[in-house]
Amino acid sequence: MRQNPGKTSLLLIYTGGTIGMKERPSDQTLVPFDFSQILEEVPELGKFAARIDARSFDPLIDSSDVEPGLWLSLASLIEQEYDNYDGFVVLHGTDTMAYSAATLGFMLENLGKPVIFTGSQLPIGQPRTDGKENLVSAVEIAAAKDERSRARVPEVSIFFGARLLRGVRATKVNATAFDAFRSPNHPALAEAGISIRYRDALIRRPEREDAPLRIHTKLDTRVAILKVHPGITEQVARNVLLGTGIRAVILETYGSGNAISKPWFTDIVREAADRGKVLFNITQCLAGEVDMDLYATGRALKDAGVVSGGDMTTEAALAKLFHLLGEEADAERVKARLSEDLRGEISK
Numbered sequence: 001m002r003q004n005p006g007k008t009s010l011l012l013i014y015t016g017g018t019i020g021m022k023e024r025p026s027d028q029t030l031v032p033f034d035f036s037q038i039l040e041e042v043p044e045l046g047k048f049a050a051r052i053d054a055r056s057f058d059p060l061i062d063s064s065d066v067e068p069g070l071w072l073s074l075a076s077l078i079e080q081e082y083d084n085y086d087g088f089v090v091l092h093g094t095d096t097m098a099y100s101a102a103t104l105g106f107m108l109e110n111l112g113k114p115v116i117f118t119g120s121q122l123p124i125g126q127p128r129t130d131g132k133e134n135l136v137s138a139v140e141i142a143a144a145k146d147e148r149s150r151a152r153v154p155e156v157s158i159f160f161g162a163r164l165l166r167g168v169r170a171t172k173v174n175a176t177a178f179d180a181f182r183s184p185n186h187p188a189l190a191e192a193g194i195s196i197r198y199r200d201a202l203i204r205r206p207e208r209e210d211a212p213l214r215i216h217t218k219l220d221t222r223v224a225i226l227k228v229h230p231g232i233t234e235q236v237a238r239n240v241l242l243g244t245g246i247r248a249v250i251l252e253t254y255g256s257g258n259a260i261s262k263p264w265f266t267d268i269v270r271e272a273a274d275r276g277k278v279l280f281n282i283t284q285c286l287a288g289e290v291d292m293d294l295y296a297t298g299r300a301l302k303d304a305g306v307v308s309g310g311d312m313t314t315e316a317a318l319a320k321l322f323h324l325l326g327e328e329a330d331a332e333r334v335k336a337r338l339s340e341d342l343r344g345e346i347s348k
């Protein structure tokens with residue numbers, strides 16, 4: 001689909017999810033609509049002085065079924081079309097949007113154009129849909145330029161419920177409200193009210209404007225997440241931390257990075273680290289950061305070889321591990337790079 005030949009050109013990429021669903025008159029179930037007809041559903045898009053092309057994935061999926069193959073297809077589509085468009089808007093289910101945005105954030109290096117994920121809680125065909133507002137604002141932001149005619153937001157981000165959030169900082173916080181995403185440890189990059197207010201000082205730009213886009217396609221997903229909780233058994237901890245086929249474990253710990261201080265637990269953690277597994281400490285709290293020097297329980301993890309995840313989200317921690325394990329064979333190299341700020345995912 002092509003319309004409005006103009007200066008700015010955008011590519012809408014529909015991967016699936018609620019936003020592109022319509023009620024089927026025959027049985028009232030939700031089914032994806034033909035995306036080449038997007039202008040019929042959202043005539044507001046025709047008002048932009050931009051050329052908007054649309055591409056649908058096949059098959060369209062509920063984002064609960066996202067697999068690394070989808071991330072690879074998205075990254076290579078963006079790479080192929082990079083010179084043909086000024087920005088990209090990815091329509092994606094909300095359930096795993098934060099995972100996909102974080103992973104694409106690490107896969108795309110030297111990004112000089114916007115890649116904005118959006119979606120909705122209600123299908124775009126329903127009268128009270130939040131999809132139109134989300135889509136129209138995401139398109140406006142993807143088309144926005146600064147005073148030097150450069151993309152205003154050259155980051156992988158999520159636009160949802162009036163906020164533009166850095167992808168590697170975002171998390172879904174509400175299953176039903178329209179205002180469903182937050183980046184608890186980082187301010188929004190922009191907020192949409194009567195006008196869109198950009199926080200330009202917070203928006204990351206590529207280090208060199210002329211550096212070409214680089215995509216990283218090697219992902220190693222042999223990562224497990226162990227959420228520490230009262231009553232966790234030794235067997236569960238052992239199965240996850242010492243399990244075969246697992247190169248890294250995210251320990252979702254209490255508060256500022258604390259876990260069980262009993263020797264049975266720290267012994268398993270130490271054994272996992274000694275076996276060359278990468279152990280990454282992320283807090284279960286929505287906001288704040290891991291500091292393993294604060295309490296003896298945290299210090300015990302640090303001494304056993306666990307790396308601090310600082311104020312990263314679990315989604316970003318997982319994506320960063322997929323990326324670094326794909327790039328590096330050596331666990332020590334992975335550990336060293338985990339603490340580096342690669343895409344604005346961690347505060348220093």
Ligand code: ASP
Nearest residue numbers: 017018062063093094095
């Ligand atoms: N289950 C849907 C999905 O993530 C929910 C949504 O799109 O909001 O694809």
